[in-house]
Structures are given as C-alpha cells and as structure tokens.
Amino acid sequence: MKITKFEYIQAGKYLFLKIHTDAGIVGIGEAGAWGYLDGVIGVLKKLEGYMVGQDPSRIEHHWQYMYRSMYFRGSIVMSAIAAIDIALWDIKGKALGVPVYELLGGKCRDKVRTYPAVFKFTPEDMADACVEIKKQGFTAARLMITGDIRAKEAPYEDSIFSHRVAAQVARVKACREAVGDDFDLILEVHRSMSVMDAVAFARAVEQYNPLFLEDPIAPDSDEVMAEVASKTSLPIATGERFINIQEFENLLMKKAARYVRPDVCAMGGITACKKVASIAESHYVDIVPHNPLGPVSTAACLQLDACVPNVAIQEFPSFYLQGNEKEMITTELELDKGFLVVPNAPGIGIELVEDISEKFPPAPRSINCQISFDGSVRDV
Secondary structure, X not given: OOEEEEEEEXXXXXXXXXXXXXXXXXXEXXXXXXXXXXXXXXXXXXXXXXXXXXXXXXXXXXXXXXXXXXXXXXXXXXXXXXXXXXXHHHXXXXXXXXXXXXXXXXXXXXXXXXXXXXXXXXXXHHHHHHHHHHHOOOOEEEEEOOOOOOOOEOOHHHHOHHHHHHHHHHHHHXXXXXXXXXXXXXXXXXXXXXXXXXXXXXXXXXXXXXXXXXXXXXXXXXXXXXXXXXXXXXXXXEOOOOOOHHHHXXXXXXXXXOEEOOEXXXXXXXXXXXXXXXXXXXXXXXXXXXXXXXXXXXXXXXXXXXXXXXXXXXXXXOHHHHOOHHHHEOOOOOEEOOEEEOOOOOEOOOOEOOOHHHHOOOOOOOOOOEEXXXXXXXXX
C-alpha cells in the first residue's frame, strides 16, 4: 500500500487532513495551531512531497523523518506532523481491521471520564452552568477563572490586586456551593496570572478542593512553575502548548506539575503523546489530554486514553454539543453519563461527513490578545 495524495479540508474553525492510498483506504487527521492554519497547510504541502509514494504503515519512521528533516521546529511544524500521524494511525487500524488502541497495547478502559467548559463569567452564571452540567451527567467542569477571554479590553478594576483575587475566588466559591462535594472543579487560568496572583489565588481556593489549577502562569519557565507548585497544595496542570516530549520530562524533573496536558494535534500526534504518557507514568503523574478542537481530535484522544493507564480525565469540547459539531461526523460519539465510550470501529473510529465544508463553512480563528485599561498587552 502506498500514499497517493493529501486532501485538505477546512470546516468551521478546524483543519482536517485526509491521506489517500492506492488501496482505497483513507485516513483522517486534524491539525492544531489554530489562528495559523494557513501556515500549517504550507507545511503539510511541503511534507506531502515526502509522504506521497511511501508505505503508510511505517509510522514511527515517517515521524522521525519529518521531525528531523529540517533545522527548524515549532508549533506549526508539529501541528502538521500531528495531522499526518493521526491519519497514518487511522489508515493502519483500518487496514488491519482494528481500533488504533489495539495497535498500542490494547484497552486499559472502556470509557473515559470527561469534562466540558463553562463559558460564563459571573459567579452566579458560572454556578448555574455547573448545576446544569451536573444534571447532564458530567462529574466535572472547567471554569474560566480570569474572565471572558473574548473581551478586547480588561476592566480597570482588574488592575487592583485585592479586587482581582477576590473576584476570582468568588467564582470558585459560588460553583462549589452550587454543586456540592460530589463534583470536580477544574480551574482554568489560561496562563494569565503573575506568580504573586497565582499563589494568592491558589491558597485562597484550596478549601474548595478543586481537581487542579491549570496553567496559572505562562508555561515558559519550569523553574517558576515549580515555584508556584511548591507554594500551594493544589495540583498544577500544564503542557498544552508543549511541542516535544523533552519539555514534559524537564517539567516533571522539576516537580512543577502533577497533571500534564499533551495535545495530540499540537505536539506530533498519537505517536508523541503515547510517549508523554509513559514519561508521566514514570513520575507518578496522570495525563489530561488537551482537546479544544474538532471531533477528529476527540477521537484521537480517545484512542490514546484507551491504551494508557494514567489518564485522569479527558477534556471534551463544548462545541461538540453546543455548536452541533457532532454533525461533522457520520456516527456520533457515545456519551454515557459524563463518560465518552471508546469506539470499537477500526482506526480512530470515526468518519467525516462528505459535505462537512458546506455544513460548516470555514471560519478560521483570528489571533487575539487583551488590552489593559492603560493600553498595555496582557495574556488571556
């Protein structure tokens, strides 16, 4: 079997890849690096020149070739490699008539605990949303602690430390009181706190027993992340922006996180993320795969989740239900009381609908940053 061509499909916010073969088997993948999908397409077209004519089953070999073929690496390159890697695993599973997880050691679990995001920003609205999510059968939710990331400007009050921290703590308090103790709260900070903010906030919300504190500061320094982790009993989760396995090893060697967040569509696909899970396992750390994208990303995450022992919980994009993105695939993913059932179909277990770009016209995400009241740029 040989690869014959790449097919690029833009639908909604996403970039999907189909890899065609002379055996008629087609694999599907998805790229990360949203906001820069035109750049990812450029890299994919470059890599297509190598991949056409190749045997798709040599996944590790092709991964190594693509990763080592240029002097330069980065998120756009790794997102392109990820899309190819996922599609190659899909082809191999289909060719052998088995799910991808069977090729990676077999099932460790039949279904995966998941959590959706709360896109509300006042304590009252966030609490109400958590109650609704709990009614739907989920046992955890992700809270946007630092406010609406879509806002173009930060309010003046956010410049006052005591106000800022008190407002953030109030959101957690309201949600915990609304749902009780039999529900986990995931605190998403989106890298937007200073070290002082992160420590003050973390210590103040320890009493509410959140599952973890995600990306309290920008993840550019393992040493500083470790400093934050050392000053609170809350588990730190980070890693969604990492693009190689060494970043995870360095993070864990410094004891800077108790959960890590590899992204199958951003750091090289299933091949790389399986290695991250093993690295994490050796440090007694669980993975929480990052998954803010479309259904191919979710399906690839489920294959990973099924075959590794140290999965804590899986991010489930709210767009799948609220944005009707379940209509992007021919057979819906099965959701069972807050758990995603691992599909038994060959490959990654799903297929895109034929008219996906008509049903979901391309609408790539734009880049964005927030401007403070004083005119300076801040993280969101």
